[in-house]
Amino acid sequence: MGMGPTPPAAEKHFPLHAYVPPIHPEDLGDPLFKETHSLKYAYVAGAMANGITSAEMVAEAGKAGMIGFFGAAGLSLERIEAAISELQAQPGGLPYGFNLIHSPYDPAHEAATVDLYLRRGVRLVSASAYLTLTAPLVYYRVRGIHRDDQGNIVCPNRVVAKVSRAEVAEKFFSPAPEKLLRELVAQGKITETEAELAGSVPVAEDLTAEADSGGHTDNRPALALFPTMTALRDRMMAKYQYARPICVGLGGGVATPESAAAAFAMGAAYVVTGSVNQSCTEAGTSETVRKMLAEARQADVVMAPAADMFEMGVKVQVLKRGTMFAMRGAKLYELYKQYDAYEDIPQAQRAMVERDYLKCGFEVAWQATRSFFEQRDPQQNVRAEKDPKHRMALVFRSYLGQSSRWAITGDPGRAIDYQIWCGPAMGAFNEWVRGTFLEKPENRKTVTVAMNLLMGAAVVTRANWLRNQGVSLPAGAGQYAPMTLPEIGNLLAQ
Numbered sequence: 001m002g003m004g005p006t007p008p009a010a011e012k013h014f015p016l017h018a019y020v021p022p023i024h025p026e027d028l029g030d031p032l033f034k035e036t037h038s039l040k041y042a043y044v045a046g047a048m049a050n051g052i053t054s055a056e057m058v059a060e061a062g063k064a065g066m067i068g069f070f071g072a073a074g075l076s077l078e079r080i081e082a083a084i085s086e087l088q089a090q091p092g093g094l095p096y097g098f099n100l101i102h103s104p105y106d107p108a109h110e111a112a113t114v115d116l117y118l119r120r121g122v123r124l125v126s127a128s129a130y131l132t133l134t135a136p137l138v139y140y141r142v143r144g145i146h147r148d149d150q151g152n153i154v155c156p157n158r159v160v161a162k163v164s165r166a167e168v169a170e171k172f173f174s175p176a177p178e179k180l181l182r183e184l185v186a187q188g189k190i191t192e193t194e195a196e197l198a199g200s201v202p203v204a205e206d207l208t209a210e211a212d213s214g215g216h217t218d219n220r221p222a223l224a225l226f227p228t229m230t231a232l233r234d235r236m237m238a239k240y241q242y243a244r245p246i247c248v249g250l251g252g253g254v255a256t257p258e259s260a261a262a263a264f265a266m267g268a269a270y271v272v273t274g275s276v277n278q279s280c281t282e283a284g285t286s287e288t289v290r291k292m293l294a295e296a297r298q299a300d301v302v303m304a305p306a307a308d309m310f311e312m313g314v315k316v317q318v319l320k321r322g323t324m325f326a327m328r329g330a331k332l333y334e335l336y337k338q339y340d341a342y343e344d345i346p347q348a349q350r351a352m353v354e355r356d357y358l359k360c361g362f363e364v365a366w367q368a369t370r371s372f373f374e375q376r377d378p379q380q381n382v383r384a385e386k387d388p389k390h391r392m393a394l395v396f397r398s399y400l401g402q403s404s405r406w407a408i409t410g411d412p413g414r415a416i417d418y419q420i421w422c423g424p425a426m427g428a429f430n431e432w433v434r435g436t437f438l439e440k441p442e443n444r445k446t447v448t449v450a451m452n453l454l455m456g457a458a459v460v461t462r463a464n465w466l467r468n469q470g471v472s473l474p475a476g477a478g479q480y481a482p483m484t485l486p487e488i489g490n491l492l493a494q
Helices: 008-013 031-036 055-063 077-088 107-120 135-142 166-173 178-186 192-200 222-240 257-265 287-294 325-338 347-358 362-376 378-386 388-409 412-417 425-433 446-468 485-493
Strands: 043-045 067-070 097-101 124-128 158-163 206-210 247-251 271-273 301-305 315-319
Touching (some): 067 077, 077 097, 107 135, 222 247, 257 271, 287 388, 362 388, 378 388
Parallel strands (some): 043 067, 043 271, 067 097, 247 271
Antiparallel strands (some): 301 315
């Protein structure tokens, strides 16, 4: 049946089998999420730690109507503040955010980071790797909460949580725990009024379901994780009756038009990319790493011990191809679990660790590690002097922590030890762009990659709408090949 006043004769000769309206990349995602954060596109460049998601990358995303989160995890307060200054100096008030990572072994740094964000007016953070809520996180969220002239609750500081477990998501979907609010009131950090109003808003007003990704990950499958998170969101919304709906986005595995389209088809308010951004020219890493990532395949990733949560056995996903980091990290964790002191390790294995991993004697490595913690967290040294197992853990953590910096600086003498956070999405992206201008890492710009993913998602979505109306498409229909930004701009202007 035709649409509108189609003449009967024309309808007879040209029957309408399907109808697909135009889709602009800016139509994808939840309008509420885009409106809240002043975005044109429902696209987030995720916060790769140690400044890999650089201030330059965040700025480029913001200029294009997207948003990026500076990778503050693992950096000093001075480095973080320099990035804040750089982004706040950008003209036009670009959208931006900063990462806030859970630091169970360095709570003082987490608290100091929150204090810095509040002092410098950083109004949006991406909370990652949280196992439970902490006082600094809650303090950031509820500080300054008030009612406007119309009686509406205004929470100036926004949290986007990145979560892979339902039990953790429930904490973020809930109001701040009363126990933590009471502690903050007792410390004079928030007022009674702020504590009272905190009961009417969730800790996070947006939440990213983090599927199988680079870095900290539980390797969750996106197709199972996302519906679980949205169902939980709906239950929590019904329970607390929040004034603003909570937006749920999807990250982990988003690296092709098909995966982006699938995320939006499931109802994702926005998509988050991580691994693919690391191979872009604006990423705060070395050219060597970008080339290694551009050659990665989906199976070229593996889990390895995490430096920040080493003693807990927490793992991160890293690039396996071209590096021995994962194997060496696993060996250090095995030794840590098996022995109560470094001196208890058999001589042959100690010699291997010092020769191949530390590149120096254990005592030399300990003195360097001790100097680091003297500045960062002196209590770690106090504990290590009493507990030889903890001293061993700190030295092993030092190797793990430095391995990511060797990769970022491109240290040629440590190439075999590079820790490169990477998920299987990287291999999927490389396969998609094979034979195109994006195959070369020097052509990979953050916004170019993002716009191609969004354009491709729109094309895939339209093709699927035709199929869902009974139209059988020829092979290759609905596929999208990468285009340059000028080509995309010309196409969208038509």
